[in-house]
Amino acid sequence: xxxxxxxxxxxxxxxxxxxxxxxxxxxxxxxxxxxxxxxxxxxxxxxxxxxxxxxxxxxxxxxxxxxxxxxxxxxxxxxxxxxxxxxxxxxxxxxxxxxxxxxxxxxxxxxxxxxxxxxxxxxxx
Ligand code: HEC
Ligand code: HEC
Ligand code: HEC
Ligand code: HEC
Numbered sequence: 306x307x308x309x310x311x312x313x314x315x316x317x318x319x320x321x322x323x324x325x326x327x328x329x330x331x332x333x334x335x336x337x338x339x340x341x342x343x344x345x346x347x348x349x350x351x352x353x354x355x356x357x358x359x360x361x362x363x364x365x366x367x368x369x370x371x372x373x374x375x376x377x378x379x380x381x382x383x384x385x386x387x388x389x390x391x392x393x394x395x396x397x398x399x400x401x402x403x404x405x406x407x408x409x410x411x412x413x414x415x416x417x418x419x420x421x422x423x424x425x426x427x428x429x430x
Contacts, residue, residue, distance in 0.1 A: 345428070345430075364378075365378075
């Protein structure tokens, strides 16, 4: 009885720790659609998070578990860059991160997503 209780407590403790150190992607965010003037960009978020050598912070570069939940990129990267803000505007931030990794991965000889000139493979009307 006592041993069982101890094991339960131990499990509860460690499950809680894992949850706070390794955040998970909410179900409704497994796929994210960006509405843009050039069409809809469909981003398979869960698939990307499962790529080898990819962590949440590969994209969520400001995330620190002790500082609260993962923030949307648009919180800081706005569509129009306010002159006093240090964060580049959304289009620059997304193109740099998304296309940058696709280029890098292609250079490594591995399958990747759309490259810079393939606008319409991301922006689908
Ligand atoms: C890897 C996918 C990808 C490729 C390739 C890509 N884009 Fe984008 N683009 C995005 C994402 C993601 C956004 C950010 C949308 C947002 O901020 O909501 C974006 C934003 C934009 C915006 C701002 C849209 C708006 O309505 O504010 C423009 C304009 C744009 N892209 C043009 C292009 C052009 C032109 C090309 C090709 C030369 C291109 N993109 C290639 C993913 C891509
Ligand atoms: C390949 C890039 C990439 C990786 C890796 C990634 N994400 Fe994201 N995540 C995004 C993008 C892009 C958005 C959309 C942000 C926006 O709309 O401004 C997003 C949005 C989110 C949101 C919603 C934030 C909000 O308030 O709207 C959460 C939560 C989240 N990610 C958690 C995670 C977790 C947890 C991991 C690791 C298991 C992870 N992400 C890995 C790119 C990524
Ligand atoms: C809490 C605010 C904040 C959030 C959230 C945030 N960023 Fe940033 N980001 C910044 C700031 C500030 C800079 C400029 C200084 C720096 O490079 O750290 C930046 C720089 C960048 C750069 C470098 C741009 C360049 O021209 O080299 C990329 C790429 C980028 N962010 C992508 C993202 C993506 C993608 C997300 C979401 C997955 C995201 N950021 C979330 C604040 C943020
Ligand atoms: C860490 C590297 C990395 C980042 C960052 C990244 N991608 Fe990808 N992406 C990949 C790889 C690798 C594949 C190929 C996966 C496969 O097919 O095996 C891919 C595939 C894709 C595809 C085609 C497959 C599909 O149907 O989903 C699209 C579209 C795409 N990415 C969009 C994006 C967008 C939009 C972003 C930024 C919000 C982004 N990617 C950021 C590595 C990345």
